[in-house]
Amino acid sequence: MKRKIKILLITTGVIITPVLLSPLPRFKAPLSTVVEANDGSLLGARIADDGQWRFPPSDSVPEKFEKALLAFEDNYFYFHPGINPVSLIRAMISNIKAGKVVSGGSTLTMQSARLSRGNRARTYPEKIIEMFSALKLELFRSKKEILEMYASNAPFGGNTVGLEAASWRYSGIPAYNLSWAEAAAFAVLPNAPSLVFPGKNQEVLKRRRDELLRKMFARHYFDSVTLTLALDEPLPGEPKTLPSKASHLTDLFFKKNKGSRIITTIDPVVQEKVTEIVNAHQKILANNQIHNLACIIEKVETGEVIAYVGNSSFNDTAGNGGDVDIIQSLRSTGSILKPVLYAGMQLSGDILPNTLIPDIPTRFPGFSPKNFDQTWSGAVTASNALSQSLNIPSVRMLQKYNPEKFLTLLKAAGFTTFNKTAGYYGLSLILGGGETSLWELCGVYASLSRILNRFNKEQKYSMSDFHPPVLIRNENKVLSDTGKTEMPLSAASVWLTYEALQRVNRPESETGWQYFSSSQNCAWKTGTSFGFRDAWAVGTTPEYVIAVWAGNADGEGRPGLTGVTAAAPVLFNVLNFLGSEKWFVRPSEEMTTIKICTSSGYRAGPDCPETEEIWACVSGLKSEACPYHHVIHLNKAKTMRVTSACAAPSDIINEPWFVLPPAMEYFYKQKHPEYKTVPPPAPGCTDDKSIPVMEYIYPSPGVKIFIPRDQTGTLTRVIPEIAHRVPSKKIFWHLDNNFITTTRFIHQIDLLATPGTHLLTAVDEDGNSIRCSFSIISSIN
Numbered sequence: 001m002k003r004k005i006k007i008l009l010i011t012t013g014v015i016i017t018p019v020l021l022s023p024l025p026r027f028k029a030p031l032s033t034v035v036e037a038n039d040g041s042l043l044g045a046r047i048a049d050d051g052q053w054r055f056p057p058s059d060s061v062p063e064k065f066e067k068a069l070l071a072f073e074d075n076y077f078y079f080h081p082g083i084n085p086v087s088l089i090r091a092m093i094s095n096i097k098a099g100k101v102v103s104g105g106s107t108l109t110m111q112s113a114r115l116s117r118g119n120r121a122r123t124y125p126e127k128i129i130e131m132f133s134a135l136k137l138e139l140f141r142s143k144k145e146i147l148e149m150y151a152s153n154a155p156f157g158g159n160t161v162g163l164e165a166a167s168w169r170y171s172g173i174p175a176y177n178l179s180w181a182e183a184a185a186f187a188v189l190p191n192a193p194s195l196v197f198p199g200k201n202q203e204v205l206k207r208r209r210d211e212l213l214r215k216m217f218a219r220h221y222f223d224s225v226t227l228t229l230a231l232d233e234p235l236p237g238e239p240k241t242l243p244s245k246a247s248h249l250t251d252l253f254f255k256k257n258k259g260s261r262i263i264t265t266i267d268p269v270v271q272e273k274v275t276e277i278v279n280a281h282q283k284i285l286a287n288n289q290i291h292n293l294a295c296i297i298e299k300v301e302t303g304e305v306i307a308y309v310g311n312s313s314f315n316d317t318a319g320n321g322g323d324v325d326i327i328q329s330l331r332s333t334g335s336i337l338k339p340v341l342y343a344g345m346q347l348s349g350d351i352l353p354n355t356l357i358p359d360i361p362t363r364f365p366g367f368s369p370k371n372f373d374q375t376w377s378g379a380v381t382a383s384n385a386l387s388q389s390l391n392i393p394s395v396r397m398l399q400k401y402n403p404e405k406f407l408t409l410l411k412a413a414g415f416t417t418f419n420k421t422a423g424y425y426g427l428s429l430i431l432g433g434g435e436t437s438l439w440e441l442c443g444v445y446a447s448l449s450r451i452l453n454r455f456n457k458e459q460k461y462s463m464s465d466f467h468p469p470v471l472i473r474n475e476n477k478v479l480s481d482t483g484k485t486e487m488p489l490s491a492a493s494v495w496l497t498y499e500a501l502q503r504v505n506r507p508e509s510e511t512g513w514q515y516f517s518s519s520q521n522c523a524w525k526t527g528t529s530f531g532f533r534d535a536w537a538v539g540t541t542p543e544y545v546i547a548v549w550a551g552n553a554d555g556e557g558r559p560g561l562t563g564v565t566a567a568a569p570v571l572f573n574v575l576n577f578l579g580s581e582k583w584f585v586r587p588s589e590e591m592t593t594i595k596i597c598t599s600s601g602y603r604a605g606p607d608c609p610e611t612e613e614i615w616a617c618v619s620g621l622k623s624e625a626c627p628y629h630h631v632i633h634l635n636k637a638k639t640m641r642v643t644s645a646c647a648a649p650s651d652i653i654n655e656p657w658f659v660l661p662p663a664m665e666y667f668y669k670q671k672h673p674e675y676k677t678v679p680p681p682a683p684g685c686t687d688d689k690s691i692p693v694m695e696y697i698y699p700s701p702g703v704k705i706f707i708p709r710d711q712t713g714t715l716t717r718v719i720p721e722i723a724h725r726v727p728s729k730k731i732f733w734h735l736d737n738n739f740i741t742t743t744r745f746i747h748q749i750d751l752l753a754t755p756g757t758h759l760l761t762a763v764d765e766d767g768n769s770i771r772c773s774f775s776i777i778s779s780i781n
């Protein structure tokens with residue numbers, strides 16, 4: 001008895017030891033990078049490092065292919081332990097009869113083991129290793145896993161490896177869509193790929209496929225009609241080019257996740273449509289030597305990117321930077337950050353939506369912004385300054401808010417690219433002094449829309465709503481936990497900003513704006529960088545954010561390249577396709593109504609004659625009261641100002657008057673004929689001086705003026721200018737206490753001053769005077 005046990009143990013050991021010692025089949029060959037849409041369809045792929053189309057293993061084998069494969073290769077696959085003694089003996093007999101190797105008797109498990117060992121010669125020792133490896137494989141892996149291993153690594157002729165790659169290369173469809181005929185053809189192929197290379201040797205392949213189809217019919221896998229139709233189906237043809245529906249996105253994953261299968265959030269229908277829109281518009285832009293155009297669309301609720309067109313592919317833009325993924329490229333922001341500043345200032349209570357902001361010629365140290373149309377309005381409401389994208393009011397707003405605070409706000413909202421100091425950017429940050437990408441821009445707008453939507457739905461906030469766009473399906477959406485708990489912006493501030501952006505106003509340029517006078521519900525903003533290098537357009541609805549960039553990847557500017565003309569048409573075409581019936585809900589719970597002065601938009605003061613109620617952020621209750629309404633004392637005819645020193649109290653009328661500072665007034669009244677200049681003081685009445693009569697438009701006191709020499713080497717001139725409430729009054733100009741000249745109506749002089757500090761004094765005919773000290777710096781050469 002003991003002896004029998006001993007023999008049994010030894011026998012078992014003799015079999016088990018080599019099984020355990022034999023290698024467990026593993027596949028280490030490099031893989032292709034495969035990028036799929038949200039429905040699993042192929043967006044694009046990149047070949048593996050060894051030049052093979054070898055897709056990463058999929059998680060299942062299509063049923064038709066499995067049935068065809070088992071019928072053709074291994075009927076007893078689910079019943080044998082990795083080797084099938086019956087087939088081995090049958091193969092041995094056939095080989096002996098034929099005098100050569102005509103059959104291997106290999107199971108699919110043995111073939112998988114063989115595939116993992118590369119293309120080795122078919123020797124007996126090799127065959128024995130395969131058998132032991134197959135046994136080990138069966139011990140450690142399920143039947144399904146072994147099938148997947150085979151399907152992913154079987155050769156399909158040429159440089160095509162695996163069923164998935166073969167299916168796309170030869171049939172142009174995913175493997176799970178294969179017909180019975182295609183499944184049969186692909187089951188036959190790996191057995192002798194050189195013999196039956198699709199596109200060649202059609203007869204051999206057809207004969208083998210048809211035999212297999214009949215065998216499957218005999219097993220009742222399908223009915224006779226299906227068989228007839230299957231036998232008539234053409235064979236898989238020559239290898240096809242793989243789909244390339246999002247080439248820049250495929251490249252992005254090729255860099256980041258090489259050799260992986262990525263299931264993205266891309267909606268293939270939207271991707272195709274947006275590509276079509278981008279290419280159609282590119283065709284128009286190409287006439288103006290504008291070669292690159294990109295568009296990204298993000299779903300607000302989930303943050304998922306549903307379209308990613310990194311560049312146009314119209315007419316092969318490869319030679320013109322078409323290969324650059326613009327969505328990830330850093331470009332000058334132009335005006336595209338202005339909405340964030342507006343929202344920040346609503347939240348801080350620095351301004352109310354219609355607060356008047358000065359719009360007059362302004363120079364800041366080393367920086368003199370200009371409006372796009374080179375004109376000034378004197379004063380504009382903050383919301384109009386935003387929707388019309390006026391530069392000077394925006395710079396003044398940033399000055400009031402503080403550049404440092406703004407930089408902090410941009411970072412908290414999700415921008416990561418502004419990595420210099422506030423001092424480095426200065427006030428130009430609001431006009432494109434910094435760089436960002438379409439990717440970040442889209443992510444920030446979607447985050448803002450998301451907090452507004454959530455607040456309206458749940459009356460609360462979640463920091464997790466601030467995150468970059470999501471590209472991988474089912475990816476954890478909170479990509480960066482900042483650890484912060486304070487929301488950078490509130491639902492109310494975002495809503496007020498979107499209300500201002502929804503208005504169809506004249507944005508930046510007259511040309512083409514009428515084109516967008518649609519009733520689309522969309523908060524949108526365009527931007528154009530210095531030198532017409534970058535044209536931006538970004539728009540949001542409660543459901544989507546669409547961001548568009550147009551320009552040249554190499555940075556070449558083109559006249560006429562503006563956000564409105566080059567980028568916005570794509571935004572609106574996409575919007576028409578997606579639809580935008582809904583609009584954001586006002587988050588009334590965290591807002592308040594505030595009484596404002598109708599003329600100035602400031603919180604109403606005691607002297608403001610006309611007021612109205614508006615919705616604003618609660619902090620707006622603490623905002624500055626109207627500084628422009630003053631009660632003045634007039635004669636009965638209301639033609640002159642008087643004081644109690646020169647008129648009887650019964651002859652004095654007290655009336656509130658809207659008085660802008662002289663420089664604002666000078667430009668404001670040109671565009672507002674209803675504006676009435678405050679009446680002059682009556683002769684003999686001493687002016688109370690509380691209302692200045694004149695003001696320097698240029699230079700501003702204390703400014704340092706850099707004067708270049710012109711081409712002849714002569715210093716160019718400075719043109720000081722004064723706004724006087726009564727332009728007909730004479731002004732006497734003095735430089736450093738020396739009289740220079742007199743002006744009337746147009747108070748502008750031509751000055752050639754030497755480098756150094758100067759004092760400019762202006763005295764009007766009534767004896768009012770203003771002084772301005774300034775410095776001139778000239779270049780050496």
Ligand SMILES: [Zn+2]
Pocket residue numbers: 597598599600604605607608609626627628629
């Ligand atoms: Zn007022």
